[in-house]
Amino acid sequence: MRRYGYTCAMSLHLVLPGLLWPASAPASAPAPAPRTPSLSLLIARGRLIRRAAVAPESALAALFGLDGTAPLAALRRVGCGAAPDLRHWLAADATHLRFARDALLLTDAPDVAPDAAEAAALAASWNAHFTDVGWLELGAGGQGHIALARPVQALTTPPGAAIGRKIDARLPEGPDGAQLRQWMNETQMLLHAHPVNAAREEAGRPPINNLWFWGAGALPVRAHAPGLQMWSDNALAHGLATAAGVRAAPLPPQPSVAMQPGNVVLIDDALSPSLYLDHEGWTRAVEALDAQWIAPAVQALRSGEIRTLTLTLGGDDAQLEVTVRRADLMKFWRTARPLIPGPGA
Secondary structure (H helix, E strand, O other): OOOOOOOOOEEEEEEEOOOOOOOOOOOOOOOOOOOOOHHHHHHHOOEEEOOOOOOHHHHHHHHHHOOOOOOHHHHHHHHOOOOOOEEEEEEEEEEEEEEEEOEEEEEOOOOHOOOOHHHHHHHHHHHHHHHOEEEEEEOOOOOOOOOEOOOOOOOOOOOHHHHOEHHHHOOOOOOOOHHHHHHHHHHHHHHHHHHHHHHHOOOOOOOOEEEEEEEEEEOOOOOOOOOOEEOOOOOHHHHHHHHOOOOOOHHHHHHHHOOOOOOEEEEHHHHHHEEEEEEEHHHHHHHHHHHHHHHHHHHHHEEEOOOEEEEEEEOOOEEEEEEEEEHHHHOOOOOOOOOOOOOOO
């Protein structure tokens, strides 16, 4: 089975990281599964392949023929609108570390994101302290990129596999992993008493007390995705599309615009509640996605506008790929059923 790269023919591909609720989430009272008639129909009548879980960023890179060693920081920076260059870049995202029970958790919830003035002040302090490490570019919203003074080799965890999770087993490893962990510790000490964070805490907002490092590497990179058009609001997706020389556009206000053969549609922000184990918010997001995106895709398949519909469903425990041909919709004996049990079910 092909794992990397993408060919379109008459296929539409929806990529939905965060759709699968973590099986390892703490169970409380039993909760019903989300109401997802279109998604449940596709799961029942299509071909289902279960794979090992991967970070959403790695799954996205795989669509372009790349693996986890790709320079994802440099690619995302291009997707943010920067001109590509040959320097070595390291992603450095503004996050908040907090203790929950006996674990240290990472969060980048909306109230963590810095505004432009906060980001500029934090970056200025970081650059003054880490003059021998590199130069940090930190924008409003908190996505940061460091132009490194020297290359690093480390195994890092992208934020899609770290946010809302215990960070102990997700800290950088590999030849330069200890160096990155040291930079992270120094960054936490630097930010602890920063005036920006003092003002945030006084206003009742969580402090930005950490930069999450990941995706080190340098361009160029040989991405490959013939015939694809990407629809996404994700900066990394746009950077990968640029590297592959294919078109990329923001998610359209009308999903039907994207229901064309050869398109890949990445919908990630809507499903972020699963990262924070917010079952109620996740249920609302999944049900809205079923109505707004998956139902029109099923209609495009029924009408013959596309011949094949592929769904990539991501989660902590597995990645599911569902492939449905138009003829599969006629398999009425395969009864649709709830896809995902709630916690405690």
